[in-house]
Amino acid sequence: MQRRDFLKKTGLGVSAAAAAFSVPRLALGQSGPIRIGLMAPLSGVVAAGGREIVEGFNLYWEQNGNSAGGRKVEVLVEDDAGNPDTALQKARRLVEQEKVNFLFGNLLANTGLAVASYVKGNGVPYFIPVIAADDLTQRDRVPNVIRVAGYTASQMPRPLADWALKQGYRRIATISQDYTFGHEQCGGFAQVFSEGGGTIVNQFWNPLNTADFSPYLGQLASAKIDAVFAMELGADANRFMQQYANFGLKGQLPLLGAQNFTDQSVIRTMGPECEDIVSSAHFAEGSDNPATRKFVEAYSKKYGKMPSLYGFSHYSGAMWIHHAIDAVKGDVESRDAFLDAVRKVVLTDSPLGRPVRLDEYGNPIYDIFIRKVVKNAEGKYWNVPIETYESVSQFWTYDPAEYLKQPPYSRTFQGIRKS
């Protein structure tokens, strides 16, 4: 009985496990479709943004017949769950099992950094339109990781700091989410503002997912400052603006925001409490540029809402790659030539309506708008440009080599010049 039992049991175990493991696989040729692995957080806390990533990316390929360089384009979407370990696992699956030609996407910096460390080892091209971690195009560059249509975190708030100085603001306090993206955006602002003669009076760091901002708001109200710079995204941004208005600070104390603070993904559901907030970004859905108008209308028509930064960035990212694929006539298998073509693209027909190219470090140079939230003709709030800073790179006015000698921004290093 023992032996038979053993055979039965192991046989059962083996066949069950084998059935579980036998995943259907596709045979692929070099001349077949170009396969793109798109990763986005479709579950978890940032799932809303993740869906917009997929929407923007798909919209572009739909408009362009799902083909590039004479080959069909297949997009394989994977959920990274906003979790670096999951992202890594999905990246491995897309590359090793689905044999994608390159990877695209991810939203949270930690997922992007995890995938970047994976592709560093195997050379698979990886494109990151919204992974903004400074060092990926600064101190820790990986040759096959390119920030197409992306940005570094500290790049965007710098013009806003300059603008704030011009408005006569001299004393500013910052409040920011306490993680790398926040440290870097806040650092960009604080450094430029303090070097221009302003004073960063105080810096508050709130944990992600802060329900109650009243302790911070109380301190801000009594800090004798000219304005507040807020770096919040997602639900935190929403809550901060609501509570800022509820505490009666709105209209009393000017509120400046980092780019994601007043992104469509946040203000879409909001009322007058978001009005008049000034922020800076390379994309403004309220711009009257014809290219921007066309994109915003197409996106709104398709998805019933205005595009956010996530959707826009992946739309433009897809376009960027499309140009590069055309340049190499569809031969994305020759990786070096393909990556070279990606670096050389000058994007002239993007929704921005102005040419965009990469700097020597692989980060795009943009015209950056100072934007204000206003109500449009349909009664919806959107960001309208009020001033433009042309050709802003990730190094602002600094010399890149000099700049890279300073440590990366962190909670403890904000580049603040003591006056």
Add this chain to the structure above:
Amino acid sequence: MTATTTTGAAAASPAGGASQRSALAWGAGIAAFFAVLPVVLSSYQVSVATEVLIFALLAMSIDVLAGYAGRTSLGHGALFGASTYVVLYWTAVLGGSPWAGLAIGIVAATVLSAVFALFCTRVSGVYFLLLTLALGMIVWGVCLRWTSVTGGENGIRGVGRPEAIADPLVFYYTVLVVVMALTWVLWRFVRSPFGLTLRGVRDSESRMRSLGYNVQLHMFLAFTVSGFFAGVAGALYALFNNFVSPSTVQLSQSVEGLLMAIIGGVGTLAGSFIGAAAIITLENVVSEYTARWPMVLGLMFVLAMIFAPEGVIGAVRRLFARSKT
């Protein structure tokens, strides 16, 4: 006390004869299955199988407490992840040797689990669950906020595996050998007089106490030993994943380990392999078809709890028992 333990072991062995052979059969079957697996798998699937083995070890370390000592821990993900953090910090930030890093990581997890154990031996049942959960959350909080050491949300990127085990297939077999060897150690551990005492504590703590057993000391040792195995799994995971962030130590890691043990069947050790294989494979397969894969997994857990509350192994045993009568 020595006399009692010996008789306890002797009393158990006649009945244990059949189960011993059956357990050896399970062990041999699992080892043989995983040994031939790479023949039919693609390179990516081999990496999934590697992950299955690593998580099976984590699930077994939880099973030692959950199945044999009747203490359900929600802190083992933190012990596991602490080891991963230490290994990667040692190799990537301090530039130390990976072999020394493995040893240090495992020692760190064991020491941490001894600290956990100091608190946890005093309680049982739902209080044990909550206490381990809280201790695990502290580890997670430290990893998240101590940015200068842990890299905060960004985590720590590793420098790759040592040359000798860099090849995925070689690494797979290395993990297999380590995990099977430790499975054998664990199996001996739970069947030792010490392990029998743990079962005694599970069944009736007050009786064991009145028989003169030092229950607290037993629980302390059991927890620490279990933490050691979680630490080994974490160290292997550092080599496998080459990256660590707070999500490796977070609560869901502990929950996943526990679910693996439960799905396979608590108190069986071998069930951990089945649980780990089932959950990790499902995660990979289902997510190919739908973005709602967490929902499918959830549904599977619910169904498993209704139809196979004693886990896969328990259900299979029941099936065989029924077919024999």
